[in-house]
Amino acid sequence: MKPKQQGVALIAAIFLIVIIGAAVILLASLSTRNAQQTTQSLLKTRAEQAANAGIEASVQRLIEDISSTYLWCDGSTANVAVPAYTDFTVLVTCTQHEYHRTSQPVTLIYLSATAESGSVDSVDYVWTETMATLEL
Numbered sequence: 001m002k003p004k005q006q007g008v009a010l011i012a013a014i015f016l017i018v019i020i021g022a023a024v025i026l027l028a029s030l031s032t033r034n035a036q037q038t039t040q041s042l043l044k045t046r047a048e049q050a051a052n053a054g055i056e057a058s059v060q061r062l063i064e065d066i067s068s069t070y071l072w073c074d075g076s077t078a079n080v081a082v083p084a085y086t087d088f089t090v091l092v093t094c095t096q097h098e099y100h101r102t103s104q105p106v107t108l109i110y111l112s113a114t115a116e117s118g119s120v121d122s123v124d125y126v127w128t129e130t131m132a133t134l135e136l
Contacts (some may be wrong), residue, residue: 036123043126047115050085051130054092054113057082059134062109073109080113088117109134 057080062073072078073094080090093112098105111132118125 039124040126043117043124044128046085047088047117047126047128048130050082050088050090050115051113051128053082053085054080054090054115055111055130055132058092058094058111058113059132062134062136085115088115090115107136109136 058078065072073096075093075095077091077093080092082088082090091114094109096107096109098107111134112129113131114127114129116125116127
């Protein structure tokens with residue numbers, strides 16, 4: 001007579017529960033990581049748009065400066081308010097250099113805008129910089 005085999009089904013059931021549990025944990029981890037990457041990508045895009053808006057606001061200010069001396073463009077950094085991106089700090093630095101050519105003088109204006117949101121130790125921290133050069 002053969003002895004009865006008992007407990008084989010229990011071992012198989014425990015094995016399946018462990019495998020399925022590990023798969024669920026892996027999928028949850030991958031899903032969380034994907035959500036964080038999507039959020040970071042969105043924040044990066046918004047930071048780039050905020051920096052570009054800072055450049056555009058500074059160019060508009062240059063256009064409206066009727067004195068043509070551009071006194072505010074002396075290498076200092078100014079905080080630019082971007083209403084669409086209130087959670088970003090946008091700083092614009094403007095410097096100018098004059099070049100005297102025989103035909104006419106040329107003024108080059110260099111704009112550098114940085115946009116930052118969050119704190120450095122935060123998962124949602126983002127920072128970007130955009131530069132532009134204008135010839136007047």
